[in-house]
Amino acid sequence: MQAGWVTWTVLILSLVVTLSTWVGTNSLTNWLRWSAHDIAAGQWWRTITPAFLHFKSFDSLVTHFLFNALWWLTLGGLIETREGPLRLILLFLLAAVIGNTTGGYFYGSYFGGLSGVCFALIGYVWLRGYQIAAYRAVVKPGLFYASVVFMLAGFVHLIGGMADWVHAAGLTTGLLIALPYYLLTTRWPQHQEQE
Numbered sequence: 254m255q256a257g258w259v260t261w262t263v264l265i266l267s268l269v270v271t272l273s274t275w276v277g278t279n280s281l282t283n284w285l286r287w288s289a290h291d292i293a294a295g296q297w298w299r300t301i302t303p304a305f306l307h308f309k310s311f312d313s314l315v316t317h318f319l320f321n322a323l324w325w326l327t328l329g330g331l332i333e334t335r336e337g338p339l340r341l342i343l344l345f346l347l348a349a350v351i352g353n354t355t356g357g358y359f360y361g362s363y364f365g366g367l368s369g370v371c372f373a374l375i376g377y378v379w380l381r382g383y384q385i386a387a388y389r390a391v392v393k394p395g396l397f398y399a400s401v402v403f404m405l406a407g408f409v410h411l412i413g414g415m416a417d418w419v420h421a422a423g424l425t426t427g428l429l430i431a432l433p434y435y436l437l438t439t440r441w442p443q444h445q446e447q448e
Contacts, residue, residue, distance in 0.1 A: 256330030259338040263345060264325055267367055270305035271318050282306060287357040287364065303356065304349040306365025321367035328374035331391060348373030348426045355422035364416040369423030375400050376427030384438040400424075 256264075274282045285302035292299050307318045333341040352369030379397040382389035404424065407417040 255334045256326055257333040257338055257341075259341045259345070260326060260329040260333050263329065263367075264322055267305045267307075267318070267322070267325075270302075271307045274306060286362050287353055288362055289357055300353055301346065301349045303353045303365045304345075304367050304370055307367075308363065308365055317366055317368075321371055324371035324374065325367055327391065328371070328378050331378065331388065332374065335385065335387060344373060344377060344427065344430060345370055347430065348423045351426045352419040352422040356416050356419040359418040360416060364419060366416065366419075369416065369419035372400065372404065372420045372423035373427035373430075376424045377431045378427075380428055380431035380435050384434050 270281070270285065273279075274285070285306055286299065287303050288296070288299055307321070329341055329345075332344065348370040352373070356364045356369070375392060375397060378388045379392040379394070382392060401424070403412070404417065404420045406412045407415040407420065
C-alpha cells in the first residue's frame with residue numbers, strides 16, 4: 254500500500270487530535286467542534302476539524318479510529334498515488350465541509366470522525382472504477398453495496414451511535430465528484446484507462 258504526504262498528514266493529525274482530546278472531553282474539543290455561531294463569526298476551520306475528532310468510549314473509540322484510519326490509508330493513499338495530492342486535498346476538504354455542515358444541522362455540536370470523508374472516498378473510488386482499473390480492484394461492487402447497507406443500518410437504528418447523515422453526505426459528495434468522469438467514460442469509452 255502506497256500513501257503520499259497528504260494521506261499521512263491527515264492520518265497523523267487525526268491520531269494526534271484523537272489522543273489530545275481523549276474521547277472528546279477537553280478544551281481542545283471545544284476549539285475544534287462544530288459551532289454554527291462560531292463559524293458565522295469567522296471560525297471557518299470548524300467546518301473541517303470535526304473530521305479529526307473521534308468520540309465514544311475507549312474501546313469503541315479505538316475501533317472507530319482504526320476503521321477510519323484503515324479506509325483513509327487504503328483509499329486516500331490510492332487516490333493520492335494515482336491522481337496526485339491536490340485531488341485528495343479537494344476530496345478531503347469538500348467531503349469534510351459538506352459532511353460536517355450536514356452533521357451540524359442534524360446533530361448540533363458534538364459529532365466527529367473521519368467516516369464521512371471515508372464514505373466519500375468509497376463512493377469516489379467505486380464510481381471512478383469504471384474508468385480506472387486499479388480502483389475497480391479495490392472497491393468492488395460488493396464492497397460498495399455493503400458500505401451502503403452498513404450506512405442504512407445506522408439510519409434504521411440497527412447500529413447506533415453513528416452520524417448517519419454525515420456518512421450519507423460524504424458518500425453523496427464522493428459520488429458527485431466522480432460523476433463527470435463516469436459520464437465521460439460511458440459517453441466516450443476511449444477515455445477509459447486501459448490496464
